[in-house]
Amino acid sequence: MKLYNKAILPQGFKANAIASGIKGSGKLDLALFYSDIGASASCRFTANTIQGAPIMINKKHLRANRQFRGILVNSGNANCFTGEAGLKDAQESAESLASALRVDKKSILLASTGIIGRRLPIAKIKKALPLLIKGLSKQGIDKAKRAIFTTDTFTKEFTVSFNIGKRSVTVCGIAKGAGMIAPNLATMLAFIFTDANITQRAIDKALGLSVGNSFNCITVDGCMSTNDTVAILANGAAGNKTIDINPAPSYSSRKLSRRRCGVYNNFNLFTRALNRVSLELAQLIVRDAEGATKFIRIKVNKAKSFPEAKKVALHIANSSLFKVAMFGENPNFGRIVSAVGASGLRIKAEDLKIKVSPLNKKEIDVEVYLNRGDASAIIYTSDLTPEYVKINAEYN
């Protein structure tokens, strides 16, 4: 497995970005990711029940279609809480792009991040499309990864490549931050591209597994955006033997089992690569949290189950008192104890053990032991600082 701290688009993918004028600052604000051939897609969206128009369009397209060609992303406007008009705007941007690319409109996915409750300047977007498409290239990812910024201060990108048989397979991801809030709300967006040849059910499963251990394990301020999106496109251009999920192994036939095991190992290989990309991007998001001075890893051990461990870890990570104590380098284990109890877990104080690494470092490890079982979970978070308050209070 080869690892790269930068985005390297896999075979068959191109990207580009442009300053379309959605952002008043004149910065890059419209990105396009394009696959030369139809790609399988899998997405995970925010659990917030109020969702941006792009998410509603994506859900429709994902139900109706199996082959995707492009993702259009704008920053500066979330196209959320914009009603029927907002839905039509999103629909129109997908249609305009599809027609310019001469592909099915249902093969387009959308993402928006930025201010809530304001109409998308659809005319600006339509006007920008020809140039955006004309400039598509492998290197275009370097602009695109910046065009999705809101208040991000550095790019979030990672690439893994590995072999399946003699074919080299690449998984490449970019993301923008959450808990950064300006212009009006944080949105976490992550786009992952792979040339792996993989079945729909396998890509769905792999994404679900990796999101559960990465993007769903970070928290900056406990606020859930209306537009959070993780999307993966897999176009099969690597030409590897199709990756699938292993059916239940048949122990009655050793030969069959071994053959299937090979397929299963390829799924494992792919999932490992995807996990690595997802986790790197998720951690980068936390490292770029606004005003943060600490990167905090909270590991809850000896829980009854993974969900239980995660719930306790999230309660600690989202406690303002805990986050402020970390900023102040105040070894205040009472705040951790209290957060564990606030999670609703029935635990005796005697069964709870807490270890915290030295607080005067940039990276802090908190370990909690529950004495209830063998499951564990890790949550990544940042501290809460006066700078966070200042930045988010002063934005207008």
Add this chain to the structure above:
Amino acid sequence: MKLYNKAILPQGFKANAIASGIKGSGKLDLALFYSDIGASASCRFTANTIQGAPIMINKKHLRANRQFRGILVNSGNANCFTGEAGLKDAQESAESLASALRVDKKSILLASTGIIGRRLPIAKIKKALPLLIKGLSKQGIDKAKRAIFTTDTFTKEFTVSFNIGKRSVTVCGIAKGAGMIAPNLATMLAFIFTDANITQRAIDKALGLSVGNSFNCITVDGCMSTNDTVAILANGAAGNKTIDINPAPSYSSRKLSRRRCGVYNNFNLFTRALNRVSLELAQLIVRDAEGATKFIRIKVNKAKSFPEAKKVALHIANSSLFKVAMFGENPNFGRIVSAVGASGLRIKAEDLKIKVSPLNKKEIDVEVYLNRGDASAIIYTSDLTPEYVKINAEYN
């Protein structure tokens, strides 16, 4: 109904406080509330599953006994996460007090607030008891209401008196703040005293009703303490006709119904007085939230039920982004929309209406309309400020 912005102990109650040395500062840290005669008691404790030793002792006493004589409260130490030793310390303080007062040890209730995980200096407490008891008086409440402070900057006190027949009944309450955190953790404590003659089931019901609309409707930082306690003592010294809960009215007998209705009205009268005291104390707690510059009232209207309205209001109140926007006087309704969606409520954006009063005032009203039903709920909260972070980070 007469209202007083200060604590006036009802008939048959006395109080006192002393600096026992638990607080290094030499400030008042041990308070005693005493009833000359046995009083009914009702309590509500934190929902945090990790609870301080005093709460465990109180639960035992409340199960075993119906007549209470005193509440011993210390600040500076929460006696929480102190294991078996902490339980013994709490038990010993109750026993020592009971023996000095010559009352049953089970007639004593306890409360502690302060640092977590440190043994209670029981010797200091025992040494202080004789003087504490000797100084008991009506006016002692003025010291006692200050002895329960942690980082409170002003006293929280309120008294209501009203007549039942020709008897004057008084309900008097004092409290200390939550979300103030130092020394190590906030604890909300409220003690309410009444000379009303009222049945056990009626006092239980009245306290439950009033806590649900007052202390359970405030949030400063969403952190739940291990030691939160609301306790009411009712000693019956007013000599009023016993207040009880109305049994289901019997419409077959008008006379009976009217008589019962009288009893019911007394219960209503008492509950109104108790609600007023509880709500005033709860609001004072929010007004004294550390670092806060705004008092915010969040009313959610047109919900399907009170719990639904309350849940949505709490999600808004606990959103760091919302609280920071209030501090910054940033009319950022996207953050409110997002918090409503994060509550898990299935609502269409079109059905959501939001009104916010001018943000440049000290008191802010947020009104949310859900278009789902006729229930409403109000939550009181404060803004999140750089000062909050500073105060809580720097405490050691």
